[in-house]
Amino acid sequence: MTAPAEAPLLEARGLARSFGALRVLRGVDLAVRAGEMLAVAGPNGAGKTTLLRLLAGLMRPTEGEVRVMGRRLTRSEPEARRGIGLLSHQTFLYDDLTPQENLTFVARLYGLRDPAAAARDALEEVGLTHRAHDPVRQLSRGLLQRAAIARALLHQPTVLLLDEPFTGLDAPSAARFRELLAAQLARGRALVLVTHHLAEAWELAGRVAVLVGGRWALEEARPARLADFLPRYEALVHG
Amino acid sequence: MGEAIRLALAVAAKDIRLELRSRTALLSAVVFAALVLVVFNFARDPTAISAMDLAPSVLWVTFAFGAVVALNRAFTVERENAALDGMLLAPLPRSALYLGKLLANLAFVFVVEAVTLPLFVLFFNVSLGHALPGILGVTVLATIGFVAVGTIFSAMVVRTRFAELMLPVLLLPFMVPPLVGAVQCTARLLAGRPLSEMLGWLRLLTLYDIVFVTLCTLAFPAVVDE
Numbered sequence: 001m002t003a004p005a006e007a008p009l010l011e012a013r014g015l016a017r018s019f020g021a022l023r024v025l026r027g028v029d030l031a032v033r034a035g036e037m038l039a040v041a042g043p044n045g046a047g048k049t050t051l052l053r054l055l056a057g058l059m060r061p062t063e064g065e066v067r068v069m070g071r072r073l074t075r076s077e078p079e080a081r082r083g084i085g086l087l088s089h090q091t092f093l094y095d096d097l098t099p100q101e102n103l104t105f106v107a108r109l110y111g112l113r114d115p116a117a118a119a120r121d122a123l124e125e126v127g128l129t130h131r132a133h134d135p136v137r138q139l140s141r142g143l144l145q146r147a148a149i150a151r152a153l154l155h156q157p158t159v160l161l162l163d164e165p166f167t168g169l170d171a172p173s174a175a176r177f178r179e180l181l182a183a184q185l186a187r188g189r190a191l192v193l194v195t196h197h198l199a200e201a202w203e204l205a206g207r208v209a210v211l212v213g214g215r216w217a218l219e220e221a222r223p224a225r226l227a228d229f230l231p232r233y234e235a236l237v238h239g
Numbered sequence: 240m241g242e243a244i245r246l247a248l249a250v251a252a253k254d255i256r257l258e259l260r261s262r263t264a265l266l267s268a269v270v271f272a273a274l275v276l277v278v279f280n281f282a283r284d285p286t287a288i289s290a291m292d293l294a295p296s297v298l299w300v301t302f303a304f305g306a307v308v309a310l311n312r313a314f315t316v317e318r319e320n321a322a323l324d325g326m327l328l329a330p331l332p333r334s335a336l337y338l339g340k341l342l343a344n345l346a347f348v349f350v351v352e353a354v355t356l357p358l359f360v361l362f363f364n365v366s367l368g369h370a371l372p373g374i375l376g377v378t379v380l381a382t383i384g385f386v387a388v389g390t391i392f393s394a395m396v397v398r399t400r401f402a403e404l405m406l407p408v409l410l411l412p413f414m415v416p417p418l419v420g421a422v423q424c425t426a427r428l429l430a431g432r433p434l435s436e437m438l439g440w441l442r443l444l445t446l447y448d449i450v451f452v453t454l455c456t457l458a459f460p461a462v463v464d465e
Contacts, residue, residue: 058324059465075464078330092325094253094316096260108249109329111242135260151325 007070008033009083009190010055010159014064017050024050025214028064030192032159037181037191037204039222042211043237048194049089051211052161055192056086068159082110085157087165091148095137099123099147102136103154110155122150127176141168149177153184160184162193166200178204198233202226210236243335250326250339255346257316264312265347272305272355280362290363295425298359299418302378303385305351307407310389313344314397323397323463333460341390341452348386352378370428377428380444381421384451388413391455394462413451420444 008031015028025047032038042048053059055066057073057080066073071080093102103119112118123132126146131139139147145168152160162181166174181204184191193201198208202222209219210233217236223229258265279297283290317323326336356374360367367374389410396405420440427437 056328058327075333075460078332081328081330084328086328088321088324090321090324092322092328093320094257094322095319096257097253101256105249105253106325106329109246109326109331111330 006033008067009069010192011067012055012064013067015051015054015061015066016063017047017054017059018062023214025054025061028211028214028216030209030219032190032192034188034190035185036206037185037193037201039198039201039205039208040192040194040211041196041198041208041233042217046211047214048211049163050214052086052088052163052192052194055159056084056161057081058086082155083158085152085155085160087148087152087160087162089163089167091136091144092151093136093144093147096135098133098135099128099139099150100132102147103151106151106154112155118154119150122154123147125153125180126150127173142170142173145169146173149180153180158189160189160191162191164195165193166195166197174200198229199226212236243332243338246331246335247338247342250331250336251342251346254313254316254340254343258312258343258347264309265350268305268308268347268351269354271308272301272351273358275301275304276355276358276362290365291429294359294363294365295422295429297363298356298425299381299422301355301359302348302352302382302421303411303414303418305355306348306382306385306389307410309347309351310344310386310393310410311403311406312347313340313390313393315402318397327463333463334456336463337390337394337456337459340394341387341455344386344390344393345382348382349379352382365429367429369431373428373434374425377421377424377441377444380441380448381417384417384444384447385410385414387448387452387455391459391462394459417444417447420447 010032012028012030015025016023017025028051030038040048040051050059054061057066068080068083071077073080100119100123103122104115107115107118120132123129126149128143128146128150131143136144136147149165165177169177178201181191181201185204193205195201205222207220208222208229210217276297283293314323359365392406392409396402396409399405420443423440424437
């Protein structure tokens with residue numbers, strides 16, 4: 001199941017997606033290797049969420065393909081699906097179940113050996129043990145986001161896709177989450193982070209890309225200083 | 240196959256746990272079914288048509304309406320926080336997801352029917368007696384058929400507007416064959432007729448179950464995956 005060291009863990013070629021006549025994404029290529037994070041920025045409506053849904057296999061591309069650990073991401077390829085974790089705008093949690101119950105169910109879907117223990121460990125990792133047995137509907141926005149993070153990391157995915165992951169987190173939680181992402185990178189995971197706020201994870205990103213009008217406007221190694229990059233970003237988005 | 244069954248049971252257990260926690264759909268379906276029986280009971284003219292003649296139709300119309308209310312919840316629970324997307328992300332065979340949903344829906348509809356049946360006996364003063372095992376068997380056969388179809392339609396309409404309205408519109412025409420079969424069998428059972436008089440209808444119910452459970456399992460991936 002391990003891919004060759006140099007091979008990208010996540011790869012997309014010629015990715016395009018249309019909704020009727022509307023072309024939301026076109027000609028997107030990307031490759032993210034083990035221990036690397038690609039930060040994707042762009043204005044509203046640039047196609048960032050569509051890109052993540054395509055990479056997660058929740059949406060079929062109109063053209064192109066996605067490969068996870070060298071395997072084409074299709075409905076009939078469970079190993080490729082098993083390798084993906086997605087933290088979305090939505091939490092994917094059932095309001096009437098507790099975080100522990102939600103995560104135990106997810107662990108069963110992924111065939112983890114001890115679902116209840118896996119759920120407990122994941123909740124502990126995000127500091128939610130004290131609210132593990134409260135219904136999800138009683139959690140605050142920040143605690144919900146932590147539960148969603150635990151859900152995304154539960155099955156130890158090789159590729160982690162993050163859509164505005166810092167939303168709702170207070171400063172200490174955001175710092176803790178940055179440490180968690182750094183630990184994921186150290187473990188050789190590949191990360192794609194979509195954000196409006198590049199500052200939140202600038203230091204962790206190995207490469208940075210800007211999506212404008214459904215196309216890559218830029219994709220390069222991360223510059224040392226965000227301040228140097230922002231004027232170019234503004235020019236690409238507004239110019 | 241064993242893995243698919245394990246996953247289907249996990250999905251069904253989750254749905255049952257959710258329903259036990261909220262009790263919304265089950266309670267609504269039971270109350271609705273009881274109200275339908277009450278309406279039928281007071282609306283009929285006992286001098287024009289006997290309770291025994293009307294009873295099989297009333298029983299199955301009540302079961303059908305109660306089932307539609309219960310089936311409406313099947314995928315609406317997956318709408319909150321895009322939970323369905325969360326399941327579709329997992330390496331979960333879509334057939335296992337369908338079977339899990341089918342099992343949970345069968346459990347809900349059987350509960351509705353189990354509560355409705357004694358109320359039906361009470362309102363229509365029908366003595367089930369020797370007919371009870373047969374009626375239970377027919378109920379299981381007919382329910383599997385229309386719940387199998389209802390489960391896939393519930394998934395189909397969940398992303399549409401007015402899903403609660405769309406489900407009965409789509410489902411009721413498909414409920415006609417099992418309902419006709421079940422009414423015919425129930426009438427004969429209550430009249431104490433021999434089994435040989437209902438074999439044709441029992442074959443229809445069995446065939447309907449086999450055909451629609453198979454078709455729906457095969458078609459389900461095309462419904463839930465984009």
